[in-house]
Amino acid sequence: LETFCDKWKAVYPKVIKSLRENPYIFTFYSFPKPIWKSIYSTNLIESFNKQIKKYTKRKEQFPHEESLEKFLVSQFESYNQRFATRCHTGFDRARAELQAMFSIRD
Incomplete structure (x- = not known):
């Protein structure tokens, strides 16, 4: 990280300051390469939020807060059901490495 910061501090001082304040921002590089995109990407979250x-x-379809809450819970449940058994991109290829990293046994 320091080599990176030293190289780019003159061009991107604000970015480098942010990196130094949060050195864990590149933590995903510690994981197997096939899963990097799944870790740093927020596409699934953004898509769900858009939905x-x-x-x-249309606020008129929710006459009170409780009806909105019930609707949201049903949407979260549906989302969880759809993705509960889905393997994110790269995780299947990196399964052995992840198991070793976290001492997981089948």
Whole structure:
């Protein structure tokens, strides 16, 4: 990290300051390469948030807060069911390395 910071501090001082304040920002590099994209990407979260916003935009369909809460819970449940058995990109290829890193046994 220091080599990176030294190289780019003149060009990107704010970025380097941020990196020095949060050295864990590149933690995903400690994991197997096939799963880097899944770790640092927020595509699944952003997609789900967009879907929630789309359906909750029409406020008249929720006469009170409890109805909105029930709707959100149902959406979260549905999302969890869809992705509960899905293997994120790269995790299947990196299974052995991850098991070794975290001492996981089948």
